[in-house]
Amino acid sequence: MKNTSSAPAKIAKALYLLLIVFFLYLPIGALMVLSFNSSKSMASWQGFSLKWYKEMFANEELMEALGNTLTIALWASIIATVIGVMACVAMNAMTDRKRSIFMGLNNIPLLNADIVTGISIMMSFLLFGISLNYGTVLFAHITFCIPYVILSVMPKFRQLENHTYEAALDLGASPLYAFFKVVLPDIMPGIVSGFLLSFTMSVDDFVITHFTRGAGINTLSTLIYSQLKIGVRPTMFALSTVIFVIVLLVLVVSNFFRKDEEEEAKKASAKGKEYVYKGGMSTKKTMAIILAVVVAMAVAVRFTPSTPGEVSEKGVVYVYNFGDYIDPELVDAFYEETGYTVVCDYFDTNEEMYPVIKNNTADYDVICASDYMIDKMIKEDLLMELEFSQIPNIQYLSQNIRDFMEDFDPGMFYSAPHTWGTYGIIFNRELVDEEDFEGDVSWGILWDEKYAGKIIMPNSIREADMVTAKLLGYSMNTLDENEMKEITAKLIEQKPLVYSYANDNARDLMIGDNASLAVITSGDVLYAQEDNENLDYVVPVEGTEVWTDCWAVPKSCKNYDGAMAWINFMYSYDAAVANFEYLTYAIPNTQLEDYVYEDYIEGETILSEIEILNPSEEVLERCETLKNLGPEGDDMYSRYWKEFKSK
């Protein structure tokens, strides 16, 4: 039958296969290529480079997260495998009815949503007063791995060669001896697959880890997730590539061994007598190889020069921050200067950080939060007042920022700004009429039909509404229903002109010349300019949103002096420069005003950066900060947003 299929059918088959392989591996291939791109951008190729690999191995946080991921996965899957196999032994001895009940119970956690599992495990820990740490993550991972082990081992038990266990007893073996000598080799394939399944599940897990981890404990998934705010750095591509290649190698090697053994068996059975059966060896070998690789990786990671050794005498400062939101080297610098060990932990959004502080699930000494969240937390009495006598460097805080702080922390008792910025329009000089950007620029340019299909608007309620409200001369925090109607109508009018509604990837789309104009925050501009020198930025004349991310101390703080020292350190000249260079966000520090970053792009001095990051007084006067609208306001905004989206 198979041989008679026609040539077109064969070609169709091959094509189909090719398509499947293509779609399966295209994303991974793209990622691997990008990991060698010397540019940070995902949109353009700027030459081959290994710098991300270098950066990856130099990045202690990344290496520590990798170490955590591997050790947690290794221990969790080993312990879960032992417990799971023991459970199978017990269940195998049960009557059919009881066993099916237990199998049902076993399957429920598998089908249960991760988020439910994660939250319930977290709640149980808190209920019993266990503070979240490395152990709780490990415990949670063991918990969710056990069902997978049982699921893959149980069928092997049911298939067990009839009565081999009894036969061993009959021949004089003790129950334990019989189990290890006779039963274990038979169920080994199930155990191996259960172990591997657990291992991958553990490495993959984000949700459950997220809920059960303590301060400073990161796995790769939580670390990567927390870095989304700044944008995934190419080091992640490098890391993903390394992991993928290792997995591939393990697979290839284990397959190679298995094939070897099969051939040996075939040859031997053809010859007849000489064959010596090596039952279960191939699985054992595979297992050994995989274990060896994992252990080697974990050990290698552990022994790379890591954070300054033991906890210092002065204690630990737990910092809860947006991912990748300070120069990582400052952690060591802070230790050298003050003697405090810093443990950093990360979140992606304010909304993610808020419940952690509110429910006190982990104890942090210093947090970083946006203006409106500071406002909310002050009102809910979640923050401690700052002792500014311990923060002498606060004298370097720019004055114009102090004015904006009146909006969310009147009198500045609770917070100290870390970064700030504006929203404006990023444009590609090559793709727009230069005339349009001479002199004052209006938000109205985003409604100019000349740029139809070349405009990127924000894909979030407040930012899109802010742009429109400012254009119409309203407040971005308006609660007037008529103004809201007008804003929505204006947004709908703009719809046909918009190329894309995008948040994080607006920057990359601009770098890749996909659009001419985009609404973007000032912090992303230098980053984008680095990869595409045609890009420029302007804050429209109608004014815009000013945002501030501030340091604050939650009530859970255990090391207040350390927290003060940290904030003070952040205002030092060296830290301000380091953060600015690392983040390219505006740092509200007067010491930076004279600082001209000379070799940001080779040989070229960017003087305009001051302008981009620090708008003129005139512009700032027309700016506002994002305010909490209250529940009714939120309802109205989302109602009109839905209306706009559905049109």
Place this chain on the structure above:
Amino acid sequence: MAKEKTLIEMIDISKSYDGEIVLDEFNLNIKENEFITLLGPSGCGKTTTLRILGGFTMPDTGRVLFQGEDITHMPANKRPLNTVFQKYALFPHMNIADNIAFGLKISGKSQEYINDKIKYALKLVNLSGYENRAVTSLSGGQQQRIAIARAIVNEPRVLLLDEPLGALDLKLRQEMQYELRRLKDELGITFLYVTHDQEEALTMSDKVVVMNQGYIQQMGTPEQIYNEPENAFVADFIGDSNIIDAIMVEDYVVKINGYKFPCVDAGFGKNKPVDVVIRPEDIIIGKPGKGVIDGVVTSNVFIGVHYEMCIEAGGIEWLCQNTRSFAVGSEVSINVDPENIQIMNKPQSEDEEAISLEDVLGEEKDQ
């Protein structure tokens, strides 16, 4: 045989699973150097008996004595008996030599001793030179012989065999029957054999124990079991038979459906209802008028050695076997020699009621 010593005594053994009684006050004595077979349909309790002896199942009540010593609660690995399992239960990840050496290694025998034993055992089961073969490369019969070799190297006093030939095809089964008998004679140890195959039981055993629903129905030599079944169940289970309601008119005369047959049994009393067992091969088919009853052949099947026919005579359907063929529809007569008529008392309880042969053969596997 009677003067040989009793090796194993099972006294008042009862066992039930989930309220269902499998063995009820079961008693059995096994003598030294005996080939004893437990024969019965699925669920009759024969495998349970074996498992209790092997130590894999604990009886609810009763005791097991081995040479007078109570071993009821001795764990399986301490008992001086070995089992050959229905599906061989060889260890698939070990080669033949390792399989056979398994028990010897545990008991801490020297390497030379073990090697000698392996060689000896393989020779005994006609598989010399198979030491390094993989289990999976052997045929069913070979695997079964390895299972036996694995058991006998430990020199057990008793070898328990749980339907060891059940998974083999007919030809192999017959060969293995002779092999087992030969082994038994060479080794001189006690064999306790469990099967639902009556032919196997009759061929090999010194003593056959017919069991049904947890009770022993009859115990005796193969000849006794076949020729003088004590009740309808045994008669029905052992070979084909015609089991017919009849009335014992007086000593040596039985009346079947109004036709009187001379017989050799006496002592049942007068006009007593009885069951009569007549083996199909014992029915003499002759020309009409020559026998006791005249009848018509209603079916005729050739089944190898002989023809199996149904003859409608005197209102009864008679199952007959004969080397001569009588065409369907031909008129014949039937007769039976007096010594071939086996008279049995009617069963006393429901339990002893004969079960149909179809039920027995319907399920091949014992639980």
